[in-house]
Amino acid sequence: MSDENKIDYWNVLYSKDYFFGSGPTKLAKLAYSIIKDKPIKKILEIGCGQGRDAIYFSQNRYDVEAFDISENAIKFVNNIKQILGLTNLNAFIHDVEKPLPYSPEYFDFVYSNLALQFFDLNILDKVFQNVSKLMKKNSLFFFSTKKKGDKYYKSGNKVTDDAFEYKGITRYFFDSAVLKNLLSNHFEIVKIDSDMHTNLDSSTSVWWKILVKKI
Numbered sequence: 674m675s676d677e678n679k680i681d682y683w684n685v686l687y688s689k690d691y692f693f694g695s696g697p698t699k700l701a702k703l704a705y706s707i708i709k710d711k712p713i714k715k716i717l718e719i720g721c722g723q724g725r726d727a728i729y730f731s732q733n734r735y736d737v738e739a740f741d742i743s744e745n746a747i748k749f750v751n752n753i754k755q756i757l758g759l760t761n762l763n764a765f766i767h768d769v770e771k772p773l774p775y776s777p778e779y780f781d782f783v784y785s786n787l788a789l790q791f792f793d794l795n796i797l798d799k800v801f802q803n804v805s806k807l808m809k810k811n812s813l814f815f816f817s818t819k820k821k822g823d824k825y826y827k828s829g830n831k832v833t834d835d836a837f838e839y840k841g842i843t844r845y846f847f848d849s850a851v852l853k854n855l856l857s858n859h860f861e862i863v864k865i866d867s868d869m870h871t872n873l874d875s876s877t878s879v880w881w882k883i884l885v886k887k888i
Contacts, residue, residue, distance in 0.1 A: 676768075678841065679742070679841075679842070680742055680743065680744075682840075682841060682842060683741075683742060683743035683745075683746065684743050684744060684745045684746075686743075687722070687723060687743045687745040687746040687749065688745050690723075690749065691723065692722075692723060693722060693723065693725070695725060696725060696729075697725060697726055697728075697729035698725060698726055698786055699868070699870075700726070700786045700815075700817050700868075700882065701725070701726035701729050701730070701784070701786065702729075703815075703882070704726075704730075704782075704784055704815050705729070705730070705733060707813065707815060707884070708782055708813070709733075711781075712781070713735065713781040713782045713812075714735065714736055714781055715735070715736045715738070715779065715780050715781050715782075716730050716735045716736065716737045716738070716780065716781065716782045716783070716784060717737075717738050717739070717773075717775075717780045717782075717783045717784070717804075717807065718730070718737060718738070718739040718740070718783075718784050718785065719740070719769055719783065719784070719785035719788050719789070719800075719804070719816070720740075720741055720742075720769060720785055720786075720787075720788020720789070721739035721740060721741050721746070721750065721764060721788075722741055722743075722746050722788075723746050723749045723750060723753075724739060724746070724749065724750030724753060724754075724762075724764060726784065726786055727739035727750065727762060727764060728750070728753060728754070728757070728759065728762065730784070731754075731759045731761050731762040732757070732759070734761070735761065735782075736761045737761060737762045737763070738763050738765075738775075738780075739762065739763070739764045739765075740764065740765050740766065740767035740769075740773075741764075741766065741767070741788075742766065742767070742768050742769070743766075744766055747764050747765060747766050750762075750764040751764055769788070769789075769792075769800055770792075770796055770799065770800065772803050773803060773807060775807050777806050777807065778806075778807070778808065778809045778810065779807050779808075779809075780807050780808055780809065780812060781809055781812050782812060782813055782814075782815070783804055783807070783808060783812070783813070783814040783815070783816075784814075784815050784816065785815075785816035785817070786816070786817050787817050787818065787819065787880060788816075789816060789818045790818045790819040790844050790845055790846075790880075791842065791843065791844060791845070792845065793836070793845060794847070794851070794855055797855060798855055798858065801855065801856065801858070801859045801860070802858075802859055804859075805859040805860065805887055808887040809887065810887055810888070811886060811887060811888070812886070812887050813863070813884060813885070813886055813887075814860065814884070814885045814886075814887070815882075815883070815884050815885075816883055817868075817880045817881060817882050817883070818845075818847070818852075818880060818881050818883070819844055819845070819846050819879070819880050819881075820846055820847075820848075820849075820867060820879050820880055820881050821846045821848070821879075822869075822877065822879040823844075823846065823877070823878055823879040823880065824872065824876035824877055824878055825837065825839055825844050825846075826844075826846050826879075835847055835848075835851075849865050849881065852865065852881065852883065853865065856883070856885055859885075860885035860886060860887060860888065861885060861886045861887075861888045862883075862884075862885050863884040863885055863886050864882075864883070864884045865881060865882070865883050865884075866881070866882045866883075867879065867880065867881055867882065868880055868882055
């Protein structure tokens with residue numbers, strides 16, 4: 674699938690308001706419980722979608738920089754931002770595969786909810802390298818990504834043992850050992866855990882919850 678087709682896919686999906694729901698996600702609430710007592714000011718969110726978590730963090734008085742590849746998603750975030758008067762939220766269009774326009778050691782906390790499941794190990798390595806450069810020493814990066822057993826695992830066309838293409842979008846389902854090996858090149862691993870959710874159609878969503886530290 675070309676980059677243009679991928680962007681079209683997400684723009685169509687995010688043409689519907691609150692496509693994935695409203696209010697903070699379970700992961701965002703957990704993230705807040707991790708950082709609320711720490712001296713954190715600047716947060717970066719990778720792949721913010723329609724901004725439900727970025728809005729939540731900004732409402733809790735953090736300065737939030739949030740991006741997504743979808744123009745429609747960012748338009749939606751900025752509309753909500755204006756309605757709520759969130760001057761501490763900056764949402765912009767950006768491709769996570771490209772370097773971000775910030776000085777080194779800029780962020781106190783980096784967050785991403787299920788946005789990194791769409792990249793192979795080579796791209797993830799570049800993303801982690803770029804993110805690490807922007808993080809202050811001893812700052813945290815908390816993210817989720819799909820794991821085997823999820824409703825999309827083995828759905829659609831098999832690309833590799835760890836990847837399946839469904840409706841033109843490839844998702845990757847890496848084992849924890851693979852992710853640990855990759856992450857250890859850039860971070861100190863604090864914790865890797867898993868979580869799940871039963872959907873309205875009785876299918877199951879399963880994901881890794883990963884917390885790492887910039888050393």
